[in-house]
Amino acid sequence: MATVNPAVLQVSSRNTKERNQPPVMGIATPKKAGIALDATKVLDPRWLKPDSIETERVVSVLDEAIAKLELSGLIPRIIDSLDRFSALLGPEITNNLIEHQKLSSKMEHLLASPEEEDTVKAEEQRVSLCLLEQQLKCSVRNILRLLLASPSLCKALKYEAGPREPRAEVFIKAFREFRNFMFERLLTSPTEEEETVQFMEDVSLRIKKNTETITASQAELVAAICTRDEEVQKKDNMIKDLKKSMQDLAEDCKTNILQVKREGEKQQKEELQASQARCASLQQDVQQLGAQLNKLVLEHQASELTLRKRKCRAETEILNWIQKYDTDMAEKQAEYEEVHAAYTKEKAQLSLLMEKHALLLREYSQIEEERRICQEKKKAALEELATMTLAATRIQAFWRGYLIRSTFKLKKKKKGKGKGKGKGKGKDTKAKK
Numbered sequence: 001m002a003t004v005n006p007a008v009l010q011v012s013s014r015n016t017k018e019r020n021q022p023p024v025m026g027i028a029t030p031k032k033a034g035i036a037l038d039a040t041k042v043l044d045p046r047w048l049k050p051d052s053i054e055t056e057r058v059v060s061v062l063d064e065a066i067a068k069l070e071l072s073g074l075i076p077r078i079i080d081s082l083d084r085f086s087a088l089l090g091p092e093i094t095n096n097l098i099e100h101q102k103l104s105s106k107m108e109h110l111l112a113s114p115e116e117e118d119t120v121k122a123e124e125q126r127v128s129l130c131l132l133e134q135q136l137k138c139s140v141r142n143i144l145r146l147l148l149a150s151p152s153l154c155k156a157l158k159y160e161a162g163p164r165e166p167r168a169e170v171f172i173k174a175f176r177e178f179r180n181f182m183f184e185r186l187l188t189s190p191t192e193e194e195e196t197v198q199f200m201e202d203v204s205l206r207i208k209k210n211t212e213t214i215t216a217s218q219a220e221l222v223a224a225i226c227t228r229d230e231e232v233q234k235k236d237n238m239i240k241d242l243k244k245s246m247q248d249l250a251e252d253c254k255t256n257i258l259q260v261k262r263e264g265e266k267q268q269k270e271e272l273q274a275s276q277a278r279c280a281s282l283q284q285d286v287q288q289l290g291a292q293l294n295k296l297v298l299e300h301q302a303s304e305l306t307l308r309k310r311k312c313r314a315e316t317e318i319l320n321w322i323q324k325y326d327t328d329m330a331e332k333q334a335e336y337e338e339v340h341a342a343y344t345k346e347k348a349q350l351s352l353l354m355e356k357h358a359l360l361l362r363e364y365s366q367i368e369e370e371r372r373i374c375q376e377k378k379k380a381a382l383e384e385l386a387t388m389t390l391a392a393t394r395i396q397a398f399w400r401g402y403l404i405r406s407t408f409k410l411k412k413k414k415k416g417k418g419k420g421k422g423k424g425k426g427k428d429t430k431a432k433k
Contacts, residue, residue, distance in 0.1 A: 055186045062179040067154075068144050069175060073168035074157055075100065075143060088156060093146045100139040107132045 078085050079101050086094045110129055147154055164172075188196070 055183075058186060059179070059183055062175075062182060066172065066175055066179060067148070069168075069172050070158070070164075071144055071147050071154060072140055073164040073172060075140070076165065078157065079104075085157070088153070093143065096139065096143050096146065100136070100143060103132060103136050103139055107136060 075097070078089075079097055082094065082097060082101075089097070107129070110125065110132065113125075147157070163169075
């Protein structure tokens with residue numbers, strides 16, 4: 001991998017601000033939109049959160065680079081203990097690490113070899129170094145790709161591989177500081193940066209005022225120290241007087257100490273005898289409790305053996321039930337698949353029959369409609385025939401009545417003419433009447 005000077009990345013973090021926090025008394029804090037900022041959180045980047053997708057993307061790229069740097073710093077440790085990590089890494093990663101080790105050895109050999117005076121050989125050596133550098137870069141990228149594909153493996157390697165080299169730690173620390181610096185810069189708008197500068201100027205002014213106050217306080221402190229020295233001198237003289245009185249008290253104390261020692265030795269002998277008797281009784285209790293403990297251990301071992309046998313039987317029964325369950329479920333599954341296949345087939349047939357039924361139903365409806373129309377026509381024809389028959393019957397009856405009336409009229413006329421020949425006047429008078 002290409003090396004980067006860590007000193008370039010060790011940059012000081014900018015002062016950042018926390019929104020919507022109350023100000024601290026005695027510290028000048030900038031305000032934005034009338035909201036005071038907390039000066040204790042202004043310089044802490046952990047309170048900031050990304051406010052745009054671009055910022056999140058940049059920060060995620062830097063975090064991914066830090067993770068890769070941490071893994072790449074573990075590669076030399078892993079290669080040194082490759083026999084111990086081969087089972088954990090797998091054959092593919094192990095082979096890539098072996099190839100990387102070979103390339104590293106070649107690079108070290110070329111770098112350790114003296115420079116050639118011949119320009120052709122020096123150019124060949126430079127080309128070889130460039131090729132090896134490219135191969136090392138590709139090797140590291142492949143190893144990181146394989147390691148990052150398994151997050152659990154990365155965690156295990158970080159735990160098992162041990163500390164990294166000091167130079168790698170310094171570089172990773174510098175890159176983290178660079179990441180924090182970029183994160184702060186991305187989250188700091190021009191307005192906020194101006195407010196930060198103003199804040200720092202206010203802090204500087206406050207520091208200047210505090211320095212002046214400290215200078216004045218130091219002068220007061222010197223005067224206070226002088227006064228204290230005088231008081232200390234007085235107290236030293238007092239202490240000398242007290243020491244003389246303490247020497248007199250020391251002699252009295254020695255006499256009292258000898259008396260207390262005699263009483264203490266006497267009391268110690270009495271307590272020693274009592275403690276020996278208590279130890280003997282406690283030792284006897286310990287022996288009894290040890291016997292009880294051994295008895296309980298034997299009983300519990302027997303019960304443990306019984307419980308273990310019962311557990312083995314239960315596990316065997318559970319295993320048999322599981323196997324039986326699997327067998328039954330396999331049979332049920334096969335039966336279900338058969339029934340499902342038959343159901344699918346019958347469903348397809350049912351759909352065909354339903355289509356045919358719908359077709360026949362449409363035809364039946366058409367036939368019923370035609371029958372209804374024919375019946376209505378027949379009914380109308382019958383009604384018309386009945387009407388015509390009734391009319392014809394009435395006409396015939398009317399005609400017969402007319403014929404009969406005409407016949408009766410003729411007969412009446414004939415009878416009237418016969419009567420008129422014998423009764424001329426009387427008939428006329430009757431006719432007038």
